[in-house]
Amino acid sequence: MTAILRFAPSPTGRLHIGNLRTALFNWLFAARENGTFVLRFDDTDRERSRREYADLIERDLAWIGIRPHRTARQSERIALYDAAAEKLKSAGLLYPCYETPDELDRKRKRLAARGLPPVYGREALKLSKGERAELEAEGRRPHWRFLLPNFRTEPFSPQRTDLAFDDLIRGETVIDLASLSDPVLIRADGSYLYTLPSVVDDAEMGVTHVIRGDDHVTNTAVQAAIFEALGARVPRFGHHNLLTTVGGEGLSKRSGALALETLRGDGYEPMAVASLAVLVGMSGAIEPMADLEALAARLDFSAISHSASKFDPAELDRLNREIVHQMPYEAVRDRLAAMGVSEREGDAFWQAVRANCDKVPEAKAWAKIVFGEIRVPAPEDEAEREFRAAALRLLPEGEPGPETFKAWTGAIKAETGAKGKALFLPLRRAITGLEHGPELGPLLPLIGRERLVERLKAG
Structure with a gap:
């Protein structure tokens, strides 16, 4: 069976190093298995998704060396999600709910005050057809929840229902579906949240493996239940640890300094960024890999720490410096030419200055010193x-x-x-x-x- 993997970013901001970690795990695994890599934009959020962000994500991935075999946009696949939603509704597994966000928040607080887990009590399932009509006449529009299979005959009496799966990275993992609220799949405005489109696309595209951050572990249990409700095969899931800043803060699209666009503009080499994104938090030395093929050979899911790993920019500087100091002239010819260094002198110039460059753009200052007019300081005495x-x-x-x-x-x-x-x-x-x-x-x-x-x- 051909391995098919995907990376599904939301085009609502710039790609950061944590996103790249997920993309690389999927790309490298697919490459090692001679499989297929799909770039799938989760752009169903009409308010926040931007085409310019999607274009930037593609440029960022191409800079690293990731070139998808297929690109898809969820905004162009709504009909598939509509059909799946209707199937779930017909089966009684997708039901309308009318609580406002404030009402839901108050329910959660009351449960917490009683020392109970903040799990949705399925109150909306008790509404009659007439009661739903009255609520809609008041102007309320329903959001839709998926009925988790965590009960035998009575949905208001959930019981422990373990969903176990062999995680590609974490090993045997068990989630109790009774500990979770029925997930909202459709918002009150009719738009889809991430969960249902992801399941539908994975099934339709034949995705065999899903590798993502360990903040999605409980989502996996929910999605596995939806796969089964739709009669689709469940992929093999793997959940890697997350990256934080040196200070322990989680990465986000607001982490501007660690955005790939910023790192590229700052003169870092793509393999320095890729090497650190993959090897941090993995046993063994963090060293610069020559290319993605070599990085794929180093990838070892069993060696990934289960706790968060800190992304240290000083490590990135070290890796970049080591790469630059070993780079042949052929790898920088075009960049040096853009600095005004002729091909006739380029090789000798690069061999002379590369050991004094932490980043290739720093060669521009040396080019000015070597070939240009400079101000020589007056003798001190x-x-x-x-x-x-x-x-x-x-x-x-x-x-x-x-x-x-x-x-x-x-x-x-x-x-x-x-x-x-x-x-x-x-x-x-x-x-x-x-x-x-x-x-x-x-x-x-x-x-x-x-x-x-x-x-x-x-x-």
């Missing part, structure tokens, strides 16, 4: 002024080559007696305008004799 004059006089003739720096510094040392920091620091200040940076030797051929002379004369 007369000794440094004399040092620059000697360095200029001793600069070997002709364009610098691989051996120029060694010969040049040897001559300066012999004449001035400067060595170590006293030799290299004033030379670096004169050549780059900075007191730190890449090794000077490989930079000289890129800077060229003309710019070297101009900089040594400055000040």
Whole structure:
């Protein structure tokens, strides 16, 4: 049986690192099983869903390397949900309720005051046809609840009904359906909540595995009951732990700093982001993976912690730095070209500066130092002024080559007696305008004799 998995984000905001974790678990599992990955937008919330968010989610996933085999939008599949709702209504499993949010809140508070769980008591099931008509005449419109199969003959006397499933990540999991309220599937305005469309789509698309956050564990019990009520096969579910900030706060679409759009704009490499999103909270070292195929090989559901994991931006910086320091020129050619670095000099330039770049965009500053006009600081004292004059006089003739720096510094040392920091620091200040940076030797051929002379004369 071909594995079919899906990622079903709501296009109501930007994708953050926690969302990506779920998307990657599904994508990597599908890839490893030679299966199919579906991107399905849960856009039935007409007020909050935006097409621009959906487009951004697709761009974010493509940046990581996730390219769906199929894309669907729930807003275009309403007829399927209508048919399923009618089937459940005909079977007496979807019933109308007329309580307002305030009334429901008061009921929950009364139950809590009595030390009882806040489970809906199915009062609406007791309404006669005439009573429902009276409520609707008052202007009330019903929301619709699914009748959970947690009783034998009398729905007002629920009894413990264990629904067990073998969770792909957590192992054997048991949920008592009697501990849950009948879920609302349709709002009073006629729009669908997440639950029913998700079940209908999973069944119609033949989804075999659903991997999602462990905040959905109880939803799984509800959805399994709906699958069975519709006569559909129940997928295999897996629930992974959630990510929090370093401070322990849950991630949300308001977590702007951890939004993929922000991380991309800040110059992070997609495999640094993907590696940390998957490997955090999993046993073994958190290390940068070369590509998604290598990351899929590392994926081990049995090694995922059952408690929340903290997403540390410092770890992301470390992974990104390790990736950048090993990146070949071919991987950055186009980005360097956009910075004005020619292909003729690009490879040598990248090899010279990459160890001083935590992110590829930082190479732009070095490109300006190497190929552009810079402001060289004035000598700090007369000794440094004399040092620059000697360095200029001793600069070997002709364009610098691989051996120029060694010969040049040897001559300066012999004449001035400067060595170590006293030799290299004033030379670096004169050549780059900075007191730190890449090794000077490989930079000289890129800077060229003309710019070297101009900089040594400055000040």
